[in-house]
Amino acid sequence: MLRLLRPLSRRVTWTRWLHLFIGTFVFGIWLFISEGGLYIPVIALGLLGFLPAMRMVEGLQARVLLSPHGYKDDASGIAVTSSATWADRWRTVLWLELRLGLGLLTGRITVVLLGLATDLASAAGGDGPAPDSLLPLPGGHWWYALLVPVPVALLLAAVVGLGELMTLLARRLLGPSAAERLAALEERTEQLLERNRIARELHDSIGHALTVAVVQAGAARAAGSPEFTERALAAIEETGRAALEDLERVLLVLRESGQRPAGGRPTLADADRLLESARASGAALDAEVSGPLAQVPGPVSREGYRIVQEALTNVLRHAGPVPTRVRIAVAAGRLELDVRNALATGDPLDVLDPLDGNGSPAPGTPAAGRGGGGRSREDGGGLRGIRERAALLGGEASAGRHGDEWRVTVGLPLDGPR
Template identity: 60%
Template sequence: MVRILRPFARAVTYTRWLHLFMAVVWPAMWWYIFDEFLAWSTAIVLLACAGLVPAMRTVEGFQARLLLLAHGDDSGDTEIVTSPSSTWGDRGRTSLWLELRLFLGCGVGFLTVHLPMLAEDLARTAQGGSPDRATFIQVPGHHWWYALLAPLPVIALAAVVVGAGALITVMARRLLGPSPAERLAAMEERTERLLERTRIARELHDSIGHALTVAVVQAGAARAAGDPAFTDRALDAIEETGRAALEDLERVLGILRESDRPVSSRPTLIDADRLLESARASGAKVDAELTGAVDTLPGPVSREGYRILQESLTNVLRHAGAVPVRVRIAVAEGTLGLEVRNPLTAEIPGPGRGSGLRGIRERAALLGGSAQTGPDQGDWQVHVELPLR
């Protein structure tokens, strides 16, 4: 019983009822002024034409969201659209929606008026009175047991209101919902947002992780050295690396706060000297070799190459410490080659472990390149090749 009565405790049941009534108000007014056939045929033609107007889908979409969906139902943002019709298919569905809403509204409106009248007639005839001639069902005779049937039209009306409300909501989701092209565009937009979130997380991991690694290594080395001059250099390196990390953090947070804000310039391989000097200041003996014109690299390749180099040097400092490091950056024949090698130590993680190494492989794959990480001839290597086109 509670389950049966629950819909009548929800406001959306009555707003759906109102939505159906609103569809027949102006045709009903015409019916009282003009000929019945002329009024309804004109309404049908006008609605079919109105559905071809692109803005009509916006109007109907807002109205359907407001009156047909329950409060707090966020699915309406995706199931019922409010953008203007962009194709003839959208216009046709809007016209069909208007026509079906009119017919369903007419049926519900008719029953809303006459079912209570029928219940009244049953009660009147049970008491010996005469039925109302305006009722669409005339009750013959005078029988006391008509009083037992009087509640049935009211119950039927309640079922009509709930059922028609559910039906018009389903129709709205089908006919005012997004087209296949709009669904594809929405899916692509969600995918782009997920990729952007993944990229931002990777950016923070690489930038902040590198800064914290340098700071930890520098602080440990300064404590172990006990040399004031070395301590000053270590503090300078920590300050510079921390400042760069704060700039990256502020840039990323700015993007998160303002989605329409243009992305400021991210570091590229042109700034690789900053990474190399930071690694040298942390005690690593970096031997760097650059061949080719780095400044001619495409922006995405140069930016991702910088992050790959940053993560590679961070892994060396984190797991191997102050060891000799060979860095090779080569731009030739439509490919960017980047290799970082250092002596293999027991602390180096194996292939496939660690979010940093996984991030390197993901960055390379995103640009159609390849990345190899792991032991090689007594060294730990990171070898990446990125196509320039």
């Protein structure tokens, strides 16, 4: 019983009833002005439906009166934009005609059922049938009073049912068109891509800075040399400053402040700073750069920098300061990146490609990373981020064990998709 009565306690049930009655009011106003020409309101509403702004007006009214959360309910399925196509206009015309018809039906049902309840109450009190009574009943029968709730209950059920029907029609006829849904989906996709890009930026820049700081601090403590400690602190300071610039730039984007970041995103032209940071962390780094890096398109150069940064971060995090070779080459319309390092004791010797989404270590290989932390290179999002960056640029990436080395290889076309 409570479940059946619950809709009657909701505000939206009665605002939907009001929405249905508006059609009755419109028709009643015309009857007050003219007793004939009942088809004129129908034609007039049809012509109004072709006005582009009419769809927005009806959508706003439908949201206010039909949606449980009011006009701010973007998830209501009811659009509040003007008609952009003829299909939108025709749907608006159909909506207006159906709204008028259901409004007249609601008014008729309300009058008939309330009148029937009144007649039953009058007959139960001993009064005879009134001249305009809908159901002539002989008076004097007290048990008529027991039937009074029946038309009232039917009226309440009609209010709930017709309100739900009106809401479904609004979502179907005033809802977003296929073009509007596609535009909303594209906008949502762009937002998700931007969030994913920002997440990768934070992971690469801040993760690299923290890795360098941890490695430098640990090496300085183990060395016990004031001179080495001084160099380690200088490297930590420089890396931290660069990470703060990256963080400030990303935060400006998130705040949508419209301000320019303190510095642009780093490109392969800034690779020397990245390589020096890795050398300062103790890695025996051998770098080979060939080809015109200045001619590499901006998107490819920026993503290439992040890929090299993530690969070096993985080296420091999982293998430590081991001999590492970095090759950056521009030739034949492609950017080739190759980062390889010697496998340190305890580094996972996986033979699977960690970029294939499997992420399972090969049988018989250690599952824990360097330092016994219980994490392998596949556990984080770094290598997955390298794959995503390469795929977005139309390139390919692979990583895994090659002999006694761990190798990350990436190829990016210079004229691929951006």
